Amino acid sequence: MKLQILGIGCPRCKALEQNTRDALAKLGLEADIEKVTDIDRIMDMGVMMTPALALDGVMLSVGKVLSSVQIAELLTKESH
Numbered sequence: 001m002k003l004q005i006l007g008i009g010c011p012r013c014k015a016l017e018q019n020t021r022d023a024l025a026k027l028g029l030e031a032d033i034e035k036v037t038d039i040d041r042i043m044d045m046g047v048m049m050t051p052a053l054a055l056d057g058v059m060l061s062v063g064k065v066l067s068s069v070q071i072a073e074l075l076t077k078e079s080h
Helices: 011-027 039-044 068-078
Strands: 002-006 032-036 052-055 058-062
Touching: 002 011, 011 032, 011 068, 052 068, 058 068
Parallel strands: 002 032
Antiparallel strands: 002 052, 052 058
């Protein structure tokens, strides 16, 4: 499983990263987490608002900071 946090490093992006790590810990899952900070690469992925969260290249969320509970729900749904 590969999770990508898309954002330029603002506090909202850092909060999404922390919430993602918390969700993984709660679920007992391991994943590669990649921080995508290059604005050209972010735009190439079709994202116009950050932060964004992608799982294996599929966008799960764009433009909002999801809570760890919301992320856990998405990861549970996507893994089934």
